[in-house]
Amino acid sequence: MKISNFIKWQIKKWLPLLIVVFIFMFTILSLDGKGVLFSSDTIWIYSLLCFILPIQVVSDRFEKGAADAYRAFPANDKQIRRNKILIMLISFLIICTIVYLLSTLVYVTTYGDSTAVSQYGYRDYDIHGMIEEGPTSFLLCYALMIVFVTTTFLFNTTLMSFGTSVLTSTIYCISGHMLLMFAIPSLVFTFGSMKFVGEQLSNIENGIIGAGGILGKSFCIDSILNSAFTTIRVDDVVLSTENAILFSIVFAIEIGVGVFCFFLKEPSGEYYSMPGAVKERYMIILYSAIGVMYLVMAILEGVLAYSSLFAVIILMIFIVMTIYAYMSLVLFNKRFKLTTKELIIFGSIVLVAILFIFINYWRISDFLNNKTI
Amino acid sequence: MIEIRNVTKKFGTLAAIDNLTLDIDSGIYGLVGQNGAGKSTLFRAISDVYVINEGSITIDGYSNSSKEGKGLVFFLSDDPYVEKNDTINKMLAFYGNFYDIDKNKFFKLIEKFNLPHNGVISKFSKGMKRQTFISLALSIKTKYLLLDEAFDGLDPVVLETIKEELLKSKDEGKVIVASSHNINTLESLVDTFILITQGKLSNNDSKERFGQNYIKFQAFFTRDVSEDEFRKAGLELVSLKKFGSIYNVVLLDEENIEEKIKTIAPTNLLERVPIDSEEIVKLSMMVASRKEN
Numbered sequence: 049m050k051i052s053n054f055i056k057w058q059i060k061k062w063l064p065l066l067i068v069v070f071i072f073m074f075t076i077l078s079l080d081g082k083g084v085l086f087s088s089d090t091i092w093i094y095s096l097l098c099f100i101l102p103i104q105v106v107s108d109r110f111e112k113g114a115a116d117a118y119r120a121f122p123a124n125d126k127q128i129r130r131n132k133i134l135i136m137l138i139s140f141l142i143i144c145t146i147v148y149l150l151s152t153l154v155y156v157t158t159y160g161d162s163t164a165v166s167q168y169g170y171r172d173y174d175i176h177g178m179i180e181e182g183p184t185s186f187l188l189c190y191a192l193m194i195v196f197v198t199t200t201f202l203f204n205t206t207l208m209s210f211g212t213s214v215l216t217s218t219i220y221c222i223s224g225h226m227l228l229m230f231a232i233p234s235l236v237f238t239f240g241s242m243k244f245v246g247e248q249l250s251n252i253e254n255g256i257i258g259a260g261g262i263l264g265k266s267f268c269i270d271s272i273l274n275s276a277f278t279t280i281r282v283d284d285v286v287l288s289t290e291n292a293i294l295f296s297i298v299f300a301i302e303i304g305v306g307v308f309c310f311f312l313k314e315p316s317g318e319y320y321s322m323p324g325a326v327k328e329r330y331m332i333i334l335y336s337a338i339g340v341m342y343l344v345m346a347i348l349e350g351v352l353a354y355s356s357l358f359a360v361i362i363l364m365i366f367i368v369m370t371i372y373a374y375m376s377l378v379l380f381n382k383r384f385k386l387t388t389k390e391l392i393i394f395g396s397i398v399l400v401a402i403l404f405i406f407i408n409y410w411r412i413s414d415f416l417n418n419k420t421i
Numbered sequence: 422m423i424e425i426r427n428v429t430k431k432f433g434t435l436a437a438i439d440n441l442t443l444d445i446d447s448g449i450y451g452l453v454g455q456n457g458a459g460k461s462t463l464f465r466a467i468s469d470v471y472v473i474n475e476g477s478i479t480i481d482g483y484s485n486s487s488k489e490g491k492g493l494v495f496f497l498s499d500d501p502y503v504e505k506n507d508t509i510n511k512m513l514a515f516y517g518n519f520y521d522i523d524k525n526k527f528f529k530l531i532e533k534f535n536l537p538h539n540g541v542i543s544k545f546s547k548g549m550k551r552q553t554f555i556s557l558a559l560s561i562k563t564k565y566l567l568l569d570e571a572f573d574g575l576d577p578v579v580l581e582t583i584k585e586e587l588l589k590s591k592d593e594g595k596v597i598v599a600s601s602h603n604i605n606t607l608e609s610l611v612d613t614f615i616l617i618t619q620g621k622l623s624n625n626d627s628k629e630r631f632g633q634n635y636i637k638f639q640a641f642f643t644r645d646v647s648e649d650e651f652r653k654a655g656l657e658l659v660s661l662k663k664f665g666s667i668y669n670v671v672l673l674d675e676e677n678i679e680e681k682i683k684t685i686a687p688t689n690l691l692e693r694v695p696i697d698s699e700e701i702v703k704l705s706m707m708v709a710s711r712k713e714n
Contacts (some may be wrong), residue, residue: 054518061504117502120468121519122492317470318432 049123051131058135065104069097070143078151094144094197099221101140102205105132109212115317125314133205137198144197148190203228212315213323216330219376223337226369227302294347294404298340305336323379330380338373339397342366346401350408366401422446423467423485423494423565423596428476430459430466430620437462439620440476445565445598449591451611452600453702455710459620460600461499464567468496480565495520495563499570501554503542509553510538520561527560533582547574552583559586566590568599572606584610604699616702618709632701635659636678640668641690650685659704671696671704 076093106129108114119125207224211217315326345362352358373394378384386394423445430438438459452460465471467478469486483490503512509531516522531538534552536545542553551574558566572580587597587610598615601607607614614631616624624631646668651658657673667690672678679691696704 049519050517053514057514057518111502113498113500113502115470116465116468116496116498116500117516119470120491120494120496122488123519124486124488313472316472317465 049121049127049131054131055135058132059139062104062136062139065101066139066143069101069140070147073097073143073147074150077147078154091196094193095200097140098197098200098204101136102133102201102208102221103214103217105129105136105205106208106211106217109209109217109315110214110321112321115320119317129209133202137201140201141194141197144193145190148193152186206309210309210312210326210329210333212319212326213321215323215379219330219379220333222372223333223376226337226341227305229341294343298343301336301340305333308332323382327380334373334376335393335397338369341369342397342401343404345369346404347408350405350410351412353405353409354412422481424477424479425463425467426477428463428466428478429474430462430471431474436620438466438473441617441620441622443615443622443625445596447596448612449587449610450596450598450613450615451604451607452598452615452617453602453604453607454600454617454623455706458617458706460617461569462620463617464496464498464569464598464600468494468567470496493563494565494567495558495561496567497554497558497569497571499573501550505543506541507543508539508541509536512542512553513557516557516561520563522557523560523562527556530556530559530586534579548576548579551575552579555583555586559583559590564594564596566595566597568597570601571599572601572603580606604702605697608698614698614702616705616709618706621709623709624705631698632696632705634674635696635701635704636672636674637694637696637700638668638670638672638682639690639692639694640670640682640688641666642668642686642688644686646686651682654681654685656681659708669694673708 073093077090108118118128121128203224204221207220208217210220312329319326345365349359349362349366352362374386377386377390381387423443425441425443425445428438428441429436441459441463452463454460462471466473467480467485469491472486478485480490480493483493485491485494504515507515513522513524513527531553534549534556536549536553536556542550545553551571555568555571558568558571572583575583584606587599591597599607599610613627614624615622626633646661648658648661651661651670651672656678657675658670659673660669660671662669670682672682675681682688682691
């Protein structure tokens with residue numbers, strides 16, 4: 049494989065897309081007039097692009113005929129993909145950097161005077177705030193953006209590369225994010241003490257939601273976790289034996305799936321463009337994600353049941369997840385009817401989830417009642 | 422040499438290639454077989470497009486899944502891959518990322534076929550696409566060339582040019598395996614025929630020896646004869662057809678075959694007639710299918 053030729057060829061091919069990405073980012077980040085470059089308000093832009101661009105990277109899997117070329121080339125699949133990933137990632141980071149600098153310039157020239165502060169206000173990562181605070185804040189924000197884009201892009205690309213169609217790649221990606229969103233809480237619940245981690249929880253949350261991106265935001269996971277952790281901080285009620293065991297299982301599942309994914313072989317050429325390809329891989333990742341999401345949400349539902357707003361939101365998440373899982377199976381199996389095996393797995397997960405909702409609800413109610421007395 | 426040893430490739434429970442062993446050494450090979458016999462699957466297994474379930478494939482000692490092994494083979498599928506909206510030049514750049522290509526030879530062939538350099542390949546006719554990709558395949562500097570249904574959709578003039586180029590490549594040391602349903606084209610080109618039936622190797626003989634075990638007679642019997650009578654006479658009947666009063670009989674060769682035929686019924690005419698490759702392939706497929714069933 050002639051690397052330098054390949055890089056030139058690939059950049060040339062992706063250039064129109066990269067130009068559109070640049071215009072899209074620059075328009076949104078510069079013309080919004082607030083100078084917010086990388087914060088909870090704009091993270092969706094990065095998350096969205098970190099989802100769309102990896103599809104381009106793995107798109108050769110989505111065409112049947114591509115297998116005849118890509119798999120037969122005298123370079124293995126992984127080597128070609130690794131090069132494509134790096135080319136796209138570096139191109140995207142360059143775009144992010146240029147947009148970051150240009151947007152800052154636009155903001156400074158437009159709203160550079162101090163009266164603009166009172167007129168428009170500024171936030172944590174507002175450029176105007178940064179100008180006053182000095183370059184450290186500006187660089188820190190930039191570094192955070194680079195870390196976020198790099199990790200999210202690589203995570204998404206890895207997950208999508210398991211798929212052999214847009215559909216399965218998307219489901220792998222969503223399922224992977226479901227697992228990732230609870231990776232850190234699982235670790236904390238399994239090994240940590242709430243008192244020890246107390247002050248760090250909000251930072252950890254930011255990390256989780258950052259990685260979860262759009263998914264975390266749209267499911268209001270950030271608000272739910274915030275609230276749950278606040279409640280947990282009242283006492284160690286959630287760190288009960290049952291929950292510790294459950295989170296250990298969740299953590300073990302996450303590690304297991306991670307190891308499983310690491311040793312996955314590249315799919316054979318006959319699976320290219322097939323939505324229902326490599327069933328074992330698909331089912332393991334889908335069931336793990338759904339199982340973890342159900343179990344963690346069950347604990348949060350129990351803990352936050354006293355708050356009708358969160359209780360309703362979590363119930364809605366349950367419904368959305370159930371529809372997602374069901375549709376993922378329907379699209380994969382190409383039939384609406386589930387098999388007995390699938391029904392047993394689903395039923396078991398739901399039963400355990402219901403059990404944990406009640407355990408946690410009983411514990412938190414008991415705790416709050418005793419406190420009142 | 423491409424050494425294929427006990428290779429099995431399954432799709433679900435169906436074995437598209439079933440315990441196949443074969444050596445591909447030098448010259449031009451014609452891979453023949455019915456639709457679904459496993460020809461394309463064999464090509465894809467050799468070039469590692471499909472991961473095989475059992476067995477091994479080595480190319481000049483290297484595993485077919487290794488970079489070195491793959492570097493020795495170029496596989497041209499029946500529907501070759503090209504990026505959307507790619508022109509001939511762009512397609513050349515794409516494949517050039519992975520293979521050494523003799524660009525002079527490529528453009529000479531393109532000009533010979535009057536193909537437009539800046540035309541979008543996906544909008545070409547089937548024949549033009551074939552010409553484009555065969556030009557590419559002939560210009561790629563790999564030792565082995567696997568051509569799947571390469572001659573379909575080509576007019577006789579183009580076909581003649583391609584045959585000439587393939588023979589030139591053979592003289593330069595290239596080993597070519599071509600599958601086609603156009604047996605007559607293959608006959609004028611190949612040194613060896615490989616016949617595959619239901620994923621198994623049925624025949625692997627040089628062109629001269631291919632089908633030598635079949636004997637075809639034209640016979641005029643004084644009365645009507647049936648297939649059973651041939652079998653009762655101890656003959657291995659492959660095919661029996663009647664045209665007017667004349668029978669065309671194909672039998673597996675054996676000693677005293679003419680005498681044995683005469684024991685069935687008196688004949689006024691019994692003469693051997695030649696069999697062309699196309700008929701041999703058809704007969705071989707029939708025999709192999711009967712054995713399988």
